[in-house]
Amino acid sequence: MAETVTASVRNAAKAVVLHGGRVLLQRAHWEGEDCYFLPGGRQHPGEALGATVRREVHEETGLAVRPERLLWLREYIGAHHGGALEDHRVEAIFLCRPEGDPAQLGGHAEDDAQTGLEWVELENVSGLNLLPQGLRGPIADLVHGEPPTSYVGDLA
Template identity: 85%
Template sequence: MTEPVIATVRNAAKAVVLHDGRVLLQRARWDGQDCYFLPGGGQHPGEALGATVRREVHEETGLDVTPERLLWLREYIGAHHGGAPEDHRVEAIFLCRPENVPDQLGGQDEDDAQTGLEWVELEKVPGLNLLPQTLRGPIADLAHGAPPTRYLGDIA
């Protein structure tokens, strides 16, 4: 008899850091491809999501940020996308403002897949291999103002 899969839900906070019409993205090499991700990462027990996004962005980019508001809530359920059945993530994606000089980048605790950091003009985001790809349009649309907060659903 097969053992039942015990899924654990991992909460995370991601940042859309905007400055002068550009968004800060992590360049990465992941699953055999060059791509981009939003900075951010896993929530620690007892840590508020706003504190998570501040800590993770600082660790990965060296920037101190202020989370201004929640933009989107995203889930990823691995079993629905060909991934591991126990992989279930919930990501709170915050609009953030940099507090310090945004051109001085470099964190002390970069992700293993991270290959660099880049400020990208919002209108160029739809043409990038940004993962998850569903975020490309909503991020580019921020050039026209912040949309209402919304639940994006289970997206890969």
């Protein structure tokens, strides 16, 4: 008899932390390659998304941030990208500003794949191996100002 898979949707909050024309990114080694991610992570039951992004950024980077507004809503549906049906995430991506000293980095609960943190000039983001790749252009374009909030769809 085949095993029944129960799919669920996982909510998360990610941060585009801007300071002085730069964005804070996590360096990582994931699935055999060096890459970058936005800081953030899974929402806890009963936790507002704004609280999630503040908690996750602090855990992963040591930086206190103030979420200013929602930039993008992104989905990842694993079955559409060669992954498992049960891998379905919805991520709220917030524009955030540091509340503390942006030079004082070092979280207490880094992701397993995380190898470091880096402030990257916005104009350099499009040339990075930033995952999901579909966010490289929109993040780099923040150098020209903040876009309206949008649903960016199912991005790998």
